[in-house]
Amino acid sequence: MCESWRMIFDVTVEVRLRPGIADPQGATIERALPALGFDGVQDVKVGKSIRFTIEAADESAAQAEVEDLCHRFLTNPVIEDSVVTIAAGASA
Amino acid sequence: MAAKVAVVRFPGTNCEFDVVEAVTSLGGQAEIVFHDQTSLGGADAVVVAGGFAHGDYLRPGAIARFSPVMAAVTEFAAEGGPVVGICNGFQVLTEAHLLPGALQKNAGLKFRCQMADLVVASSDSVLTSEAQVGDVLRIPINHFEGNYTCSPETLAELRGDDRIVVRYADNPNGSVDDIAGICNEGRNVVGLMPHPERACNELLGSVDGQVMIGSLLASAGARV
Numbered sequence: 001m002c003e004s005w006r007m008i009f010d011v012t013v014e015v016r017l018r019p020g021i022a023d024p025q026g027a028t029i030e031r032a033l034p035a036l037g038f039d040g041v042q043d044v045k046v047g048k049s050i051r052f053t054i055e056a057a058d059e060s061a062a063q064a065e066v067e068d069l070c071h072r073f074l075t076n077p078v079i080e081d082s083v084v085t086i087a088a089g090a091s092a
Numbered sequence: 093m094a095a096k097v098a099v100v101r102f103p104g105t106n107c108e109f110d111v112v113e114a115v116t117s118l119g120g121q122a123e124i125v126f127h128d129q130t131s132l133g134g135a136d137a138v139v140v141a142g143g144f145a146h147g148d149y150l151r152p153g154a155i156a157r158f159s160p161v162m163a164a165v166t167e168f169a170a171e172g173g174p175v176v177g178i179c180n181g182f183q184v185l186t187e188a189h190l191l192p193g194a195l196q197k198n199a200g201l202k203f204r205c206q207m208a209d210l211v212v213a214s215s216d217s218v219l220t221s222e223a224q225v226g227d228v229l230r231i232p233i234n235h236f237e238g239n240y241t242c243s244p245e246t247l248a249e250l251r252g253d254d255r256i257v258v259r260y261a262d263n264p265n266g267s268v269d270d271i272a273g274i275c276n277e278g279r280n281v282v283g284l285m286p287h288p289e290r291a292c293n294e295l296l297g298s299v300d301g302q303v304m305i306g307s308l309l310a311s312a313g314a315r316v
Binding site for chain 1: 201
């Protein structure tokens with residue numbers, strides 16, 4: 001009965017502000033660093049990480065579903081991009 | 093018959109009663125409509141009130157836009173019904189794609205809670221029909237994510253079609269082109285970060301919001 005064979009994938013979605021979108025949190029952290037003695041740290045960006053598992057037939061099916069989820073819900077494409085990482089977990 | 097305004101309330105909305113008070117003080121009827129309702133109860137206009145819908149989790153408005161009531165609001169807007177989103181309500185309307193662009197964090201990372209002078213940029217909208225272009229309205233703002241942004245193409249479209257409704261006289265949050273509020277192509281959906289409902293009584297320091305709520309009631313009244 002292999003038609004019901006599905007995999008569980010571990011997914012991490014990193015949501016990042018798109019280039020050109022103001023990142024006042026990153027800028028504020030960067031400005032605070034010299035006071036702590038960290039002089040060489042630059043280009044601080046703040047985003048968020050969303051982790052979940054997803055059940056799918058294979059990795060490409062999981063990838064497609066996660067991309068759709070990112071576009072419609074997890075990010076606002078006007079201001080945000082996402083980077084998706086998928087790893088095979090246990091089989092369902 | 094008085095125009096009937098549906099005031100949308102999500103879990104976390106906190107400005108709904110201010111809107112009800114402003115609407116009724118100007119002779120309209122107002123009724124709270126909860127997020128899980130699928131009907132607007134025959135309302136002539138809709139206000140999506142401010143607050144922190146669904147805790148602003150994920151992004152302001154991101155979860156609220158999937159509420160059952162938003163399907164009804166979208167349908168009402170498509171039929172030409174007047175819809176105004178105030179503050180968090182503006183964020184909800186952009187997430188629901190009823191208005192273009194997005195609201196990002198304020199430049200300078202400051203929560204802005206102050207009076208702001210707004211310059212009416214267009215009187216061709218359901219919120220400004222009774223105002224004159226160039227009027228300066230003193231209206232409070234109260235937000236952390238009110239920095240309006242959009243693609244250069246969208247901005248050109250908003251400017252070209254006279255869809256920027258109000259601008260800040262002194263930009264408090266970094267919004268592109270000093271934008272405080274915009275409308276859709278049909279001019280019946282308006283979103284703005286400032287709170288006109290909090291400037292409808294002398295006790296609150298300004299009555300300049302009356303011309304906005306009055307405009308909305310006039311638009312709603314035309315549908316009664």
